[in-house]
Amino acid sequence: MARADGSGARILGGSRRSRERALAVGLVGLGYWGPNLLRGLMELADVEVHYICDLDEERLATLGRRCPGATATDHYEQLLDDPALDAVVIATPVFTHFKLAAAALDAGKHTFVEKPFAPSTAQARELMELAGERDLRLMCGQTFLYSPPVREVKRLIDTDELGQIFFISSSRVNLGLHQRDVSVIWDLGPHDFSILLHWLEEMPESITAVGRDSIVPGIHDVAFMTMQFPSGIVANVELSWLAPSKLRRTAIVGSNKMVVYEDGTAEPVRVFDRGVEYRDPETFGEYHLSYRSGDIRSPMIPSTEPLVTELSEFVRLIRAHETSSELELARQVVTLVESAETSLANGGLPVSVGEGPGVPPSLGGASPRARIAA
Numbered sequence: 001m002a003r004a005d006g007s008g009a010r011i012l013g014g015s016r017r018s019r020e021r022a023l024a025v026g027l028v029g030l031g032y033w034g035p036n037l038l039r040g041l042m043e044l045a046d047v048e049v050h051y052i053c054d055l056d057e058e059r060l061a062t063l064g065r066r067c068p069g070a071t072a073t074d075h076y077e078q079l080l081d082d083p084a085l086d087a088v089v090i091a092t093p094v095f096t097h098f099k100l101a102a103a104a105l106d107a108g109k110h111t112f113v114e115k116p117f118a119p120s121t122a123q124a125r126e127l128m129e130l131a132g133e134r135d136l137r138l139m140c141g142q143t144f145l146y147s148p149p150v151r152e153v154k155r156l157i158d159t160d161e162l163g164q165i166f167f168i169s170s171s172r173v174n175l176g177l178h179q180r181d182v183s184v185i186w187d188l189g190p191h192d193f194s195i196l197l198h199w200l201e202e203m204p205e206s207i208t209a210v211g212r213d214s215i216v217p218g219i220h221d222v223a224f225m226t227m228q229f230p231s232g233i234v235a236n237v238e239l240s241w242l243a244p245s246k247l248r249r250t251a252i253v254g255s256n257k258m259v260v261y262e263d264g265t266a267e268p269v270r271v272f273d274r275g276v277e278y279r280d281p282e283t284f285g286e287y288h289l290s291y292r293s294g295d296i297r298s299p300m301i302p303s304t305e306p307l308v309t310e311l312s313e314f315v316r317l318i319r320a321h322e323t324s325s326e327l328e329l330a331r332q333v334v335t336l337v338e339s340a341e342t343s344l345a346n347g348g349l350p351v352s353v354g355e356g357p358g359v360p361p362s363l364g365g366a367s368p369r370a371r372i373a374a
């Protein structure tokens, strides 16, 4: 790899990106998601991928061809031992997040760890403390926070266009990818939890979850969760790896308008000027309801790629020496997953969020995911 300054990274010549050297980054985990992160990192002008790392030699060889400038290794320690490496991006299974992220921070590397932040709330807090002590940037990959449709819905909520939010109902279902080490709640739940916390800026008081391990014994592949928020909002989230077709649809019902956010469609946000007005009874027992059914609007949504925006934010935090404002949210997401798992393990009993130890994902060995053939 060409390194013009002899200190481990290329100097960006003469541009207004100042004379900062490119950020030297190592990526660990080249399974399903890692290659997307690799592509995103390679798109960033002031990042150089110095290492790709995986325990699987075949994946290393395949990805090595896509990124010939990087050293391919199955030894994570090699990244940590390199003083020229600035940052590590971790896309390994959930149960490895804490160990790998803590080791990266210990070695003085800025660290980006995929969602969910850590396998337990306590470990999420520990990572935050470690980053603080070491004065290093730590970020959790919560891609949907950088999704333009999610941001548009946030704008609609914040500007009060929807009025008072009554309830939210969401489905995130697909056929596969089954995981053998964590439930569908640990796998897909962080997406919906992070979106809800971002939109509503409040933590639910309680959560209930029921589900079923339809295919792999002990691993729930479908879950139905209901959350009660202090403001009165109720949210329902359905998660599944076992569905006839892919659906990522959320309906937000407010007193003024309603929104349907459907990821991956041509019109991902549709605003319905629809609602019901209730008038107090004028005479005993006679209340009036009037239904409003107005226009449906589909706002223009920018086409920026969330993954690239998210990785740019990690670079910006490092450059600006800023702490990520989303870490606490990432920690809360882990708490919600734990609470949902506790409810699941107790037959759907309501769990006060933050109460009890929760149920961490299995700490078993590295386990490949099994794809269910369509």
Ligand SMILES: NC(=O)c1ccc[n+]([C@@H]2O[C@H](COP(=O)([O-])OP(=O)(O)OC[C@H]3O[C@@H](n4cnc5c(N)ncnc54)[C@H](O)[C@@H]3O)[C@@H](O)[C@H]2O)c1
Residues within 6 Å of the ligand: 028, 029, 030, 031, 032, 033, 034, 053, 054, 055, 056, 059, 074, 076, 090, 091, 092, 093, 094, 096, 114, 115, 116, 141, 142, 143, 187, 366, 367, 368, 369
């Ligand atoms: N942000 C998103 O939208 C999004 C989407 C999918 C997955 N993810 C997250 O990405 C992470 C990885 O998920 P995945 O689906 O790619 O998993 P995966 O099982 O397909 O891939 C994980 C890879 O990590 C490697 N690995 C495990 N331990 C390692 C170690 N100690 N050193 C080096 N390599 C190691 C494995 O060999 C495997 O290739 C998870 O945390 C998941 O939640 C995020």
